[in-house]
Amino acid sequence: MLMPHLRTTTLLIFCSAIAGTLATRTAMPLPFLLGPMVASGMVATLLPHKLPDGYQFPQRFRLVFMAIIGLMIGAQVTPALFDKAGDLAISFLALIVFVATAMMFNYLMFRRLGGYDRATAFYAGAPGGLYESIALGEAAGADMPRLMLQQFLRVILVVTILPIGLSFYLGAPVGSAAGLSLSHGPVPWHALPWLAAAGALGIWIARVMRLPAGQITGPLAVAAILSLSGLGHLDVPQWLVNFAQIVIGTALGLRFTGLSRALILHGATLAIVSVGGMLLLAAAMALLLQPVLGEPFDVLLITFAPGGVTEMALVALSLQANPAFVTLHHILRIIITVIGMIATVRFIRPAL
Structure with a gap:
C-alpha cells in the first residue's frame, strides 16, 4: 500500500x-500555486477513480513546505519597514477597521446570500491568511470544499483583476506579468541547512506556544526575529519557494472532491460579491489615507487589497512603490485577520 x-x-x-x-507562460498570477492546484483539482474531481483506494496526500510533507512559505514571508520583515512609525500607526489602525468591516460584511453575505453554515461563512469570509483560515476552519468543522473554494476564488480574483486593471490604467504590465520576482539572487547551497534549522525551530516554538496555523506563523516569527535583531537574514531561494507552492497547491487541489458545477458557479457568484465589496472598501481607505500618508492612490489600493503577499509585493515593485511598505501591511493584515478569527470564534463558540 x-x-x-x-x-x-x-x-x-x-x-x-x-x-x-x-x-x-500565461498571465495567471501565483502560477506555481494556482497551476498545480487547478491540475490536481481536476484529478480530484474528474479522475478520482485513478487514485489508489484511501489515498491522501502526505500531510507532514505538506507542512514542511508550508514552513518554507512562512520563512519567506518572515524574511521580508526588516528594520526598514518601521522607518515611518507615525504613518504605520495610522495605517495599522486603518487595517484593523478594514479587516473587521470586511469580515463582518463577508460573514453576513455568505450566511444570508450563500446559505453557508456559521463556521464555513466565518472562515470563508476572512480577508487574508489563505492557509491560516483553511487550517483554523478545518479545526472548527467548516465545510472544507466550500471554504477552500471561496478562499482560493478570493485570491484568484484579487491577484488577477487588480494587476490587470492596473496594467490597463498605467499602460504597462504589473506583478508577475512584468517578470518580477522577490528573489534577491542565487542562494548558496550551504545556506539550506540554516533554513531547515530555522523552519524546525519555528514549528517547535509554534507547537509549544500553540500558535494558530503554527506551520506558517512559527517559522515566520523566527525569520522576522532574526532579521529585525540583526542576527542574520534568511534568504529563501526562489526555486525552493516555487517548489513549496507546487507541493501546497497539489495538496490543496486534491481536496476539491465532490464539487459540482452548480456549487462552483454559486461560489464564483459569492466571490465576485465578496471581492467587489472588499475592493470598494480598500479604495475608500486609500482615498481617506492619501492626504494623510502622502502615498499615491494606486499604491494604497494594493496595500489594502486582500490579495496574496507575494503578488501584491510584485505589483508594488512594478509601481516603483516601496515594497517594504506594501509587504508589511499585507503581513499585518494576515496577523490581524488571524487574531480576529481566534478572538471572534472564541466569543461565538457556542454558535459554532
Whole structure:
C-alpha cells in the first residue's frame, strides 16, 4: 500500500510542476500555486477513480513546505519597514477597521446570500491568511470544499483583476506579468541547512506556544526575529519557494472532491460579491489615507487589497512603490485577520 501511494504522490507532484511551469507562460498570477492546484483539482474531481483506494496526500510533507512559505514571508520583515512609525500607526489602525468591516460584511453575505453554515461563512469570509483560515476552519468543522473554494476564488480574483486593471490604467504590465520576482539572487547551497534549522525551530516554538496555523506563523516569527535583531537574514531561494507552492497547491487541489458545477458557479457568484465589496472598501481607505500618508492612490489600493503577499509585493515593485511598505501591511493584515478569527470564534463558540 505504501509504494502505490508514494508513486501517486511523486506523479502528482511531477504533473503539478509541469502545470506550474506552463502557468508561468500565461498571465495567471501565483502560477506555481494556482497551476498545480487547478491540475490536481481536476484529478480530484474528474479522475478520482485513478487514485489508489484511501489515498491522501502526505500531510507532514505538506507542512514542511508550508514552513518554507512562512520563512519567506518572515524574511521580508526588516528594520526598514518601521522607518515611518507615525504613518504605520495610522495605517495599522486603518487595517484593523478594514479587516473587521470586511469580515463582518463577508460573514453576513455568505450566511444570508450563500446559505453557508456559521463556521464555513466565518472562515470563508476572512480577508487574508489563505492557509491560516483553511487550517483554523478545518479545526472548527467548516465545510472544507466550500471554504477552500471561496478562499482560493478570493485570491484568484484579487491577484488577477487588480494587476490587470492596473496594467490597463498605467499602460504597462504589473506583478508577475512584468517578470518580477522577490528573489534577491542565487542562494548558496550551504545556506539550506540554516533554513531547515530555522523552519524546525519555528514549528517547535509554534507547537509549544500553540500558535494558530503554527506551520506558517512559527517559522515566520523566527525569520522576522532574526532579521529585525540583526542576527542574520534568511534568504529563501526562489526555486525552493516555487517548489513549496507546487507541493501546497497539489495538496490543496486534491481536496476539491465532490464539487459540482452548480456549487462552483454559486461560489464564483459569492466571490465576485465578496471581492467587489472588499475592493470598494480598500479604495475608500486609500482615498481617506492619501492626504494623510502622502502615498499615491494606486499604491494604497494594493496595500489594502486582500490579495496574496507575494503578488501584491510584485505589483508594488512594478509601481516603483516601496515594497517594504506594501509587504508589511499585507503581513499585518494576515496577523490581524488571524487574531480576529481566534478572538471572534472564541466569543461565538457556542454558535459554532
